Amino acid sequence: MPIETVPNNNMDDTRHMNTEDALRQLAQAFQEVGIRRSLDPLVECLTTLFSVDYAAIATVDGTRKQARTVACWARNAPAEPLCYPLSGTPCERVLNRTPCLYTSDVCERFPDDTLLTEMQVQGYYGEPMLAPTGELMGLMSLMHTRPLQLPDFAEEVMTLAAGQAGAELARQRADRQILWDSVTGLPNRRHFMTLLEQACDEARQANQPLSLLHLDIQRFKEINDLHGHEIGDRLLGACAERLQQAAEGEERVARLSGDEFSVLLPRHANGELSGAMRRYQAAMEKPIDIESRQFQMVVCIGAASFPYHAPNAQQLLQASGIALNHAKQARRHRRVFDDAMARALQRKEALQARLTRALRNQQLTLHFQPQVDLASGTLTGAEALCRWHDEEWGWVSPGEFIPLAEERGLINQLGHQVVRSACRQLKQWEAQERHFPGRLSINLSAQQLDNPQLTNQLLRLSNGILPRQLGFEITETALMRAPQQAIRITRELQGVGFSLAIDDFGTGYSSLNYLKRFAADTLKIDMTFVHDMLDSSHDRAIVSTIIAMARALGMKTVAEGVERREHVELLCELGCDQAQGFYYGRPTDADDFADRWL
Structure with a gap:
């Protein structure tokens, strides 16, 4: 749009000022x-240079439907930021990258611009900011309640000012991207x-305490995978807003990464942390509504405190993170750091x-526990169990090193x-x-089932052994983690001749529909039911039901944890096929097992 202009009669305040000044x-x-x-200093300067009532710098959103002032000077004083729609305003025309000048009657030209009407603006000059x-980046505007009379240097000064302001806004945005999280608007980890x-x-100089909360939103990855990243980002934004609303005084909320947040608590001592943690948990209790869906977070x-738990910022964040890992296992989902946590992590x-x-x-070895036919008492097989004797620590429990191997990616x-x-x-x-x-029988982990080439891999590892000599045991819980994949793999294992047992049966959540589709030939009854069935009619009924169900499906049953003759x-009375437990023998090394059973 061409710039509209009128003869320029310099106003008293600027008529003696030249371009250089x-x-x-x-x-x-x-x-x-x-x-x-x-x-703000720039818009104040512009109102002085051009003797106008208003000067503003505004940015626009991605849709170019709304502008937001980042600096505004109104009648010799700074004004609060405001947002306004661009449709039907002179600002909308500036966004075509062309300066726009209306020396008078601007309200009559733009009757839908209620803001200009309220301000009683007659003259308007807008310059795009690049x-x-x-x-x-946005626009820069001058507005006056009387006809606008500009000095000769107006165009040069406004062009230069808009260019410098555009560069400053670009720099500020780059700083925000480095220091602020784009999804939540919170400080990022670096900041x-x-x-x-x-x-x-x-806190060190003032000899005052300082505490830190480390928060994790549970199930967020699952929500992201199920509903998509757009919903996930909106959910994170809503969570951030809830946390900010819960903040009191000088408390600062930040997003560290993914679904993790942190809250800085100045002057909070160690003993005051429980109340702060409950307050932030309470802020998330009400479900969050997004597109007709409700998310219960x-x-x-x-939590950790300075200087009680850590002497510096890095170690304070580390201590709160250690406490967070323990909080995930705690009933109330909150824990304060203590030295025992650090020792456990060090171990x-x-x-x-x-x-x-x-x-x-x-250096890991195998021990073997016999599996026995209940009717005859003869050996029907054995389970190979991994054992580890460390030269310094002695025997390390499988209950400790196997979960660690799964957690740290060593299980394969x-x-x-x-x-x-x-x-x-x-x-x-055989040679002997x-x-x-x-x-x-060999145990397979849930992570091994994630490998679509598992069957071929097991065939390569067992080269020289007939598949019928090996059986693989997979827990019911592991099978149900990804049942469709498990169905395919178990059928492949069966197809090449390996046998398959479902371990710890009764502790998971498999349905009969899935159970009949898994290519398993054996159900192993979990030892907790076997151990208590002599005293508990409930456990006896569970064992009896599992045996009957296996028989109906053409599967054998192996009872684990058999320790007494009464078991x-x-x-035998209930019809179980095989047994395994201390009554027949504890896991032992290969030589002892062979001497006893082979």
Whole structure:
């Protein structure tokens, strides 16, 4: 749109000012902008240079339907930021990257612009603001309640001012991207660590306490996968808003990463943390509504205090993170850091290092527990169980190192070694002319089932052993983690000749529909039911039901945890096929097992 103009009669305040003076004042204003990191000095300078009632700098949203002032000077004083629609305004025309000048009657030209009417504006001058890259950042405008009379230097000064303001806004946006989270508008990890370090320094100098909350939104990844990242981002934004509303005084909320947030609590001592944690959990109790869906969020919180738990910012964040890991296992989902947590983590780290070395040096061994026919008492097979004797720590419980291997990504390597060792032992017994009846059972982890090439991998690892000599045990819970994949893999295992047992049956949540589709030939009854069935009619009924269900499906049953003669008698009465437990023998090394059973 061409610029509309009228003859320029300089106003009294600017008629003696030349271009050089105007540019000097503009330069001083930009120097102040750099110091204050605010564009207010610029709009104040423009109202002085052009003797107008209003000067504003506004940015626009991505749709270009709304503008928001980031600096505004109104009648010799700064004005609060405001948002306004662009449709039907002179500002809308400026966004076509063309300066726009209306010296008078602007309200009559734009009757839908209620804001201009309220301000009683007659004259308007707008200049587009561009980043150094050419990207449109927003607009700069002058407004006056009388006809607008501009000095000769107006166009040069406004063009220069708009260019400098556009560059400053681009720089501020780049700073926001570096320091602020784009989804929630909260400080990001980088920014928060600076705030935390400053807070620790101030707390140290003032000899005051400082606390930190580390929060995790449970099930967020599941929601993201199920509903998409757009819903996930909106949900994160809603969570951030709830947390900010819960903040009191000088408390600062930040987003650290993914579904993790942190809250800085100045002057909060260790003993005051319980109340703060409950307050932030309470803020998330009400369901969050997004597009007719309700999301019930659960927040786990770990807490730590400076200087009681950590001497600096980095270690304080680490301590709160350790407490968060324990909070995820706690009934109330909140925990305060203590030294025992640190010792447990140190042991876990040391254990991982030693386990990695043991795997590399093939220092893990196998023990074997017999599986016996209940009717005849003869050996029908055995279960191969991984054992680890560390040269410094002694025997390490499988209940400790196997979950650690799963958590730290070592379980596949461990599983491969177990299969190789089991096959090597079968060959050794055969070479010693010790006949091993039935099958040798090996446990598979849930993570191994994630490998679509598992069957081919097991065939390579067991090269030289007939598949019918091996059985694989998979827990009911592992099968139900991804049932469709499990159905395919179990059928592949059965197809090449391996046998398959569903371990710990009765503790998971498999349906009969899935059970009949898994290509398993054996159900292993969990030891908790077997152990208590002599005293509990409820457990006895469960064992009886599992045996009857297996028989109906053409499957065998193996009872685990058989420790007494009375267990054997009752299991025989109920029709169970096989048993495994201390009554027949504890897990033992290959030589002892062979001497006793082969």
